[in-house]
Amino acid sequence: MNYDLAVIGGGAAGMMAAGRAGEKGAHVLLLEKNDRLGVKLVITGKGRCNVTKAEFDVRKFVGQLGQNGKFLFSALHKFSPQDTMDFFESRGVCLKIERGQRVFPVSGKAKDILEVLLKYLKINSVDVLAKAEVKDLIIKNGKIEKIILCDGKEFIAKNYAICTGGKSYSDTGSTGVAFQWLTRVGHAIVAPSPALVPVIVREKWIKELEGVSLKNVNIKVFQNGKKQCERFGEAIFTNNGMSGPIVLDLSKKIGELLKSNEVELGIDFKPALNFENLDKRVQKDFSELKNKIFKNSLGMLLPKKLIFIFVRLSGIDETKKINNVTKDERKRLVHLLKDFRLKVKSLDGFNKAIITSGGVVLNEIDPKTMRSKIIPNLYFAGEIIDLDGPTGGFNLQIAWSTGFAVGDNFQTGCILY
Numbered sequence: 149m150n151y152d153l154a155v156i157g158g159g160a161a162g163m164m165a166a167g168r169a170g171e172k173g174a175h176v177l178l179l180e181k182n183d184r185l186g187v188k189l190v191i192t193g194k195g196r197c198n199v200t201k202a203e204f205d206v207r208k209f210v211g212q213l214g215q216n217g218k219f220l221f222s223a224l225h226k227f228s229p230q231d232t233m234d235f236f237e238s239r240g241v242c243l244k245i246e247r248g249q250r251v252f253p254v255s256g257k258a259k260d261i262l263e264v265l266l267k268y269l270k271i272n273s274v275d276v277l278a279k280a281e282v283k284d285l286i287i288k289n290g291k292i293e294k295i296i297l298c299d300g301k302e303f304i305a306k307n308y309a310i311c312t313g314g315k316s317y318s319d320t321g322s323t324g325v326a327f328q329w330l331t332r333v334g335h336a337i338v339a340p341s342p343a344l345v346p347v348i349v350r351e352k353w354i355k356e357l358e359g360v361s362l363k364n365v366n367i368k369v370f371q372n373g374k375k376q377c378e379r380f381g382e383a384i385f386t387n388n389g390m391s392g393p394i395v396l397d398l399s400k401k402i403g404e405l406l407k408s409n410e411v412e413l414g415i416d417f418k419p420a421l422n423f424e425n426l427d428k429r430v431q432k433d434f435s436e437l438k439n440k441i442f443k444n445s446l447g448m449l450l451p452k453k454l455i456f457i458f459v460r461l462s463g464i465d466e467t468k469k470i471n472n473v474t475k476d477e478r479k480r481l482v483h484l485l486k487d488f489r490l491k492v493k494s495l496d497g498f499n500k501a502i503i504t505s506g507g508v509v510l511n512e513i514d515p516k517t518m519r520s521k522i523i524p525n526l527y528f529a530g531e532i533i534d535l536d537g538p539t540g541g542f543n544l545q546i547a548w549s550t551g552f553a554v555g556d557n558f559q560t561g562c563i564l565y
């Protein structure tokens with residue numbers, strides 16, 4: 149078969165690229181190494197799929213993606229968060245916007261999103277081949293001539309799109325193998341690193357807090373005694389550190405900082421109150437509990453598991469009557485509540501990372517078409533590109549927009565290179 153486009157990788161980006169190219173009339177082959185498409189897609193958003201971010205101002209959207217964000221301008225203009233919502237809603241998936249402008253299917257099922265894409269591929273006559281692991285790209289005269297699968301089969305197409313994702317959650321299929329092919333064919337790769345990843349801390353007792361979730365807290369990141377960044381929202385303690393939306397969002401910056409020096413987290417458990425007001429609140433609580441012992445007096449301030457740790461770290465005798473707690477001791481407690489320090493040991497690895505930061509360098513890709521500037525019949529979409537965003541639907545939108553940009557280039561009978 150002589151295909152107009154062979155898409156490697158049947159994740160969010162690959163399915164969108166292949167479906168759109170098929171819709172434009174191209175003869176398309178989609179190769180996926182798993183026995184089915186969208187293995188990662190169905191676990192997104194804890195199985196609910198945060199399909200996009202309802203941020204309809206393109207400038208604000210790219211502003212959230214850091215320095216590399218402006219690369220996405222054209223692709224977002226072509227296929228914006230509104231287009232994503234229209235795409236799925238017009239195909240029968242009702243969507244809802246939750247807190248933080250996060251968009252989910254009303255059904256709460258990521259599978260509904262996958263179903264739409266599978267139909268999109270079928271309706272547009274895309275040839276889908278599962279259990280088809282691409283081993284290598286063969287270059288001839290500066291162009292990709294063919295691709296070879298691990299089982300020895302070969303496929304020839306006029307154009308090729310690499311949508312193999314990053315290196316995160318490799319059990320879903322994204323192992324980062326394409327970075328090796330691409331380095332060999334002359335593309336520069338920004339070294340992949342885990343991003344949106346939990347943080348491991350040095351404090352061993354942290355495992356006692358495993359599973360304790362925190363709402364409406366503020367976490368600050370410190371280096372050399374200076375605050376570097378902060379986030380407000382939800383977090384959770386793990387068996388070796390911290391995770392949850394705000395920790396994941398801070399992880400990229402923490403990773404950068406760790407390259408130069410030690411990093412500390414400072415949790416403010418009561419960000420709505422400044423030190424003085426919190427101290428007043430504690431005094432009021434204490435006046436109502438004056439005959440209780442210290443360890444039984446913190447229930448109104450903290451979850452149970454945290455109380456044990458607070459009692460220990462405050463240095464206050466747990467059996468002391470509240471009446472006898474000194475002003476200094478109380479201030480120590482308030483200090484812990486406002487600035488609970490943890491020393492960061494490292495970021496967790498790729499297998500716990502929601503996404504991979506790094507990938508194909510942006511100045512080697514045409515932002516309008518996602519076409520390689522080095523190999524004329526090669527395209528990229530999704531996480532393989534050196535572009536990533538915070539939690540909240542940004543990363544799937546990157547996959548939809550770049551996938552659509554790839555597919556949109558093709559017309560019936562086209563020869564693009």
Ligand SMILES: Cc1cc2nc3c(=O)[nH]c(=O)nc-3n(C[C@H](O)[C@H](O)[C@H](O)COP(=O)(O)OP(=O)(O)OC[C@H]3O[C@@H](n4cnc5c(N)ncnc54)[C@H](O)[C@@H]3O)c2cc1C
Nearest residue numbers: 157159160161181192193198282313321530531541543544
């Ligand atoms: C647990 C988790 C939850 C997430 N939740 C959200 C969320 O709610 N919202 C959001 O915006 N983002 C979320 N993300 C991020 C989002 O899933 C990714 O950004 C997105 O899936 C990237 O799409 P992709 O198509 O580029 O890569 P992938 O989805 O990783 O797809 C790549 C595909 O390529 C295939 N492949 C790889 N190598 C080969 C090969 N050699 N031959 C053939 N096929 C190959 C893989 O098997 C895979 O199917 C989440 C990620 C994780 C891990």
